[in-house]
Amino acid sequence: MTTTLSLVSEIVGRLLTSRTFDPKRSPITLDEVAEAIGAAPVTMPEIEAIFEALEAAGHPVAAEPKSPPAALAKVLSTVRSFSAISGRRPSIPEIAQHSGLSLGEVRFALLYARVLTR
Numbered sequence: 880m881t882t883t884l885s886l887v888s889e890i891v892g893r894l895l896t897s898r899t900f901d902p903k904r905s906p907i908t909l910d911e912v913a914e915a916i917g918a919a920p921v922t923m924p925e926i927e928a929i930f931e932a933l934e935a936a937g938h939p940v941a942a943e944p945k946s947p948p949a950a951l952a953k954v955l956s957t958v959r960s961f962s963a964i965s966g967r968r969p970s971i972p973e974i975a976q977h978s979g980l981s982l983g984e985v986r987f988a989l990l991y992a993r994v995l996t997r
Contacts, residue, residue: 887925890915891932906941907933910983950988953978 893915894907912929921929930940957978961969969977975985 883922883925883928886919886921887928887932890919890921890929891936894929894933895936895938906939908941908981908983910981910986912940947988947991950980950984951991953980954985954988954992 894911897915933940954974957974958969961973961977971982971985975982978985
């Protein structure tokens with residue numbers, strides 16, 4: 880079984896070696912962190928340790944959208960225009976590609992929509 884320290888080190892290592900960083904120490908998105916974690920059974924203290932290790936390496940974790948209503952409006956507009964042209968509903972990656980939003984922003988906007996409809 881993987882210990883907490885080695886699991887955190889493995890995930891941080893994957894994040895730091897899996898992409899090309901610019902010299903200005905680009906931020907890492909929450910989507911990238913989630914992808915690196917995958918199905919690993921991580922706890923909140925381990926997630927915090929991952930964030931701290933990334934920040935110590937000079938790569939802060941990027942915040943998600945600051946305006947969920949604006950992101951949702953953009954998602955809905957993109958879905959409508961994509962559906963009108965293609966005749967089908969777009970996938971989340973297609974929404975991100977055509978809207979200019981990140982995958983995280985699209986997912987957050989869709990989650991925001993679910994909360995609004997409760």
